[in-house]
Amino acid sequence: ETGVTQTPRHLVMGMTNKKSLKCEQHLGHNAMYWYKQSAKKPLELMFVYSLEERVENNSVPSRFSPECPNSSHLFLHLHTLQPEDSALYLCASSQVYQETQYFGPGTRLLVL
């Protein structure tokens, strides 16, 4: 349960705010992921960092900006979000070339 941690667990922000989500993994993995989870929809993969290099995902709006300073930490910077961005944001990690991913508890985001 404590292998992947995320902070904050809950976040309410206005559309003009700037905030950041943080993820930390203690599993020695070298790949990290950001997912968006909305009710009754498949998980949407937003970004992947593999060996600290970003795999682009062209469908993610530029108001979401990831940062991976090292293999243990991952951030998601948020600015000028829209109400439809309200969702649960999940971080996950794995070994590169290993499909089994380990998830954090998520950040529940509400955009007003």
Added chain:
Amino acid sequence: AQSVAQPEDQVNVAEGNPLTVKCTYSVSGNPYLFWYVQYPNRGLQFLLKYITGDNLVKGSYGFEAEFNKSQTSFHLKKPSALVSDSALYFCAVRDASGNYQLIWGAGTKLIIKP
């Protein structure tokens, strides 16, 4: 296009009865298939996976899944359901393009009634 379908939004089962959560997939090549579970206010937890070998895969918490290539299915099963099995279950398949990423189903809510 590669995809995963979980045809049931919700499955209701009485405690002690067998349960099945359905998953079908569409992917080129040999599929790598996964089941994850999400309890309320928690992240997803890995349950089991199929890569090769025996079509019946055993996983955590007494769950198992049966790979059926002809029906392109990977249904999750448990012989005797517990109330504590109530959760959201996700099926996933590895992207066949070689990037090792997962393609996810929309999830099935499993409710076990006492």
